[in-house]
Amino acid sequence: MTRSILIAIDGPAASGKGTLARRLADYFHLPHLDTGLTYRAVAHALISHGLPLDNVSAAETAARQVDLSRLDKHALSAHAVGDAASRVAVFPSVRKILVDKQRAFAATPPGAVLDGRDIGTVVCPDADVKLYVTASAAVRAGRRLRDIESRGGTADFGEILADIERRDARDTGRADSPLRPAADAHLLDTSEMSIETAFLAAKALIDEALATGNTA
Numbered sequence: 122m123t124r125s126i127l128i129a130i131d132g133p134a135a136s137g138k139g140t141l142a143r144r145l146a147d148y149f150h151l152p153h154l155d156t157g158l159t160y161r162a163v164a165h166a167l168i169s170h171g172l173p174l175d176n177v178s179a180a181e182t183a184a185r186q187v188d189l190s191r192l193d194k195h196a197l198s199a200h201a202v203g204d205a206a207s208r209v210a211v212f213p214s215v216r217k218i219l220v221d222k223q224r225a226f227a228a229t230p231p232g233a234v235l236d237g238r239d240i241g242t243v244v245c246p247d248a249d250v251k252l253y254v255t256a257s258a259a260v261r262a263g264r265r266l267r268d269i270e271s272r273g274g275t276a277d278f279g280e281i282l283a284d285i286e287r288r289d290a291r292d293t294g295r296a297d298s299p300l301r302p303a304a305d306a307h308l309l310d311t312s313e314m315s316i317e318t319a320f321l322a323a324k325a326l327i328d329e330a331l332a333t334g335n336t337a
């Protein structure tokens with residue numbers, strides 16, 4: 122019987138963690154969960170009902186209704202929904218509801234790849250391998266701008282950069298589960314890496330950790 126493999130990937134907005142997580146999940150034949158979508162789904166539900174993002178009890182209700190098998194990446198992908206998600210993500214009661222669902226996903230054989238902000242530190246502290254993916258804020262803003270333009274939208278680089286820096290500050294500065302690398306995470310700065318180079322670097326780290334049993 123093959124053992125379960127759990128890969129935890131964290132990092133700031135537009136660092137490339139989702140792209141990397143999908144490639145690794147495909148390569149290692151593991152299910153993938155983009156945990157950012159769970160926070161986006163809560164924010165999207167509040168916005169759709171015209172409710173303020175600091176309505177904690179409505180956010181808790183929306184969090185309870187999140188169904189991991191029905192997360193609509195396309196509907197939740199807007200840049201503004203990411204910002205709104207980081208506002209509901211500060212509430213510990215909302216986090217607890219979502220983290221319980223994320224842990225259940227991670228605990229199901231044959232393992233999984235999860236990406237987010239607190240996977241290596243809080244959701245799956247016993248993951249086999251932990252990666253912390255970064256890139257400079259300017260590189261990340263450029264990537265997000267290209268994302269928006271590729272969907273036919275327009276945006277200003279300076280505004281996207283300011284949004285990214287504000288979100289970084291909110292995610293690293295919150296009291297509950299702030300964004301930070303786990304002590305045993307492998308750091309991967311993709312500022313100067315192509316998607317393929319980042320994938321090969323991550324795969325090498327994971328292959329080595331699994332072969333030596335020297336997992337995170």
Ligand SMILES: Nc1ncnc2c1ncn2[C@@H]1O[C@H](COP(=O)(O)OP(=O)(O)O)[C@@H](O)[C@H]1O
Pocket residue numbers: 132133134135136137138139140141264265267268311314315316317319
């Ligand atoms: N190493 C890379 N080099 C260039 N572009 C990248 C790289 N990694 C990801 N991207 C692109 O940057 C954008 C953001 O990547 P994504 O994986 O969605 O980031 P995150 O999940 O961290 O928000 C996507 O358009 C993706 O194709």
Ligand SMILES: Nc1ccn([C@@H]2O[C@H](COP(=O)(O)OP(=O)(O)O)[C@@H](O)[C@H]2O)c(=O)n1
Pocket residue numbers: 133134135136139156157158160161203204206207208210236237238239240288292
């Ligand atoms: N595990 C996670 C994942 C996302 N989040 C929050 O949800 C927001 C949106 O996450 P995301 O991963 O979809 O954002 P992007 O990196 O795709 O821009 C983040 O800015 C965090 O505030 C979180 O707190 N914990």
